[in-house]
Amino acid sequence: MLKLKGLHKTFNPGTVNEVRALQGVDLTIEEGSFVVVLGMNGSGKSTLLNAVAGSFFVDEGRIELAGIDVTGWPEHRRAKLIGRVFQNPFSGTAPSMSIAENFALATHRGKPRGLGWALSPKLMGPLRDRIASLKMGLENRLDNAIGSLSGGQRQALTLLMASWLKPSLLLLDEHTAALDPKSAEQVIALTSEVIQRDRLTTLMVTHSMHQAVSLGDRIIMMNKGRIFHDFRGAEKRQFRPEDLVDRFEEIRRREQLDETAADLLRRTYV
């Protein structure tokens, strides 16, 4: 279970580049829930994911994961509880190392790493089986550098790596955005399968209305560093992509109104 309380984060405070990325986010995600985060560019959705993962510390607020206050934990310590797939297929794997070596790293997520043999026979058996289940023919290429694979293959492997040890929370940051449509579909199918099989608590950021509607049991829409809409249960299930587009249109219109209203005030009083 993930509990966020009053998260605030401002980048470059006091400079011209100041960005108020998170302006008070409260969110509770129940165990086994699959939450999709939507929002326009700059709405703070990726910042939210990075705040949870610990890429930076928040200015204010509290992050609780699996009953533990992790607000002050550095990223590598939180990784014990969190599995993560990035938008960039290059971020989730070590390109010049082999598929097997990458998995050897993943099987020790959050655990002490000793002088044991990385590619132990104990790892190789289950690894070959699991990778064969992807039906990408990669099980015979375990010694190949992962950098020689396509983006879709790398994302599929990163997903397996992130979920090899069952994480308390799975973070997916637009993990299909950099893929061609066919690979994206494959990775999404794998995502559903992995999440359902292990009943993983998941927070997924996406730009795709289609994914938002077809996946998950709850949709959160963000705007200007705040949670703006929160749909779940029957309401979420009835959603069609058009409904979501309407909601975005609504946000856009309201902002335009704000903009002109502000302008009007400025002209009148300044």
Next chain:
Amino acid sequence: MTLLLGALTIGLILSLLAMGVFISFRIFEIPDITTDGSITLGASICAVLLIHHVNPFLATGAGAVGGAMAGATTGIIHTKFKINALLAGILVMTALYSVNLHVMGRSNIPLMQASTLNSHAEELGAKLLQAQTINVLGWTVASADAALLVLAAACAAIAGLVLYLFFRTNIGTAMRATGDNAQMVRALGANVDGYIIMGLALSNSLVALSGALLAQYQGFADAQMGIGMIVWGLASVIIGEALTGSRTLGLTIMGAIMGSVLFRLLVATALRWGLNPNDLKLITAFFVFAALVLPGFFARLNRKKAATA
């Protein structure tokens, strides 16, 4: 013949330096100039202990430990104080110059009278072979020189093997991944800063070990002996990659050893043909520059050719 033997021996001793530079430069992609200071540190610690009649094995080991501490210092300055890696190395290297003078108490310690690993090896060689000279493939070789060569080869082989095995353990694999993709290593719960500190400590302990062995081989430790050694190590690593490629870890480590030996042989040959020793560092630097730049240059040339064709 003595010249060839000497060049081989020094090449093998400096292959430890090359392996150290391989770790910092190729695995962590840090041109770690601490190397210049830590090779001297290894030599000075070892030399001081030797003239105080400490067991040569202990003295050599102590030199390596000194190097590890120097490397860890650079790592801590770089990761914890967020100082550019190159600058962190320069700071530690500069500080080490004074440290080395303090360790030695003067700028040069001769080891002619001391009991060193080398004098042990020479005695052992003479005892085993029962002769002052031996015959290798028709050449007459002083048994002392042969024993030293075997000693250096054993050191290089053991260090290479240990390094190879280490980098295939869980901790070693994570260390290699740190240089490859630090973001991923963090996401998989490993402390990147810790690995960089550990890696630079490992790198500089090998470098210092090389310095300790070199001091015993040449019979003195000198405050100036480290100048330009990082470039020497880079040259060895680059030659090694040209020889064996860098596809697998084992090949790359072997390459670093072979590169070091070949480079030393080339230098010895050039000096024999009358190269001014003062020009040596200039030529080494130019060589490394060329080796770093030329592959990219040729790739561009080929692309242009392909574009016009």
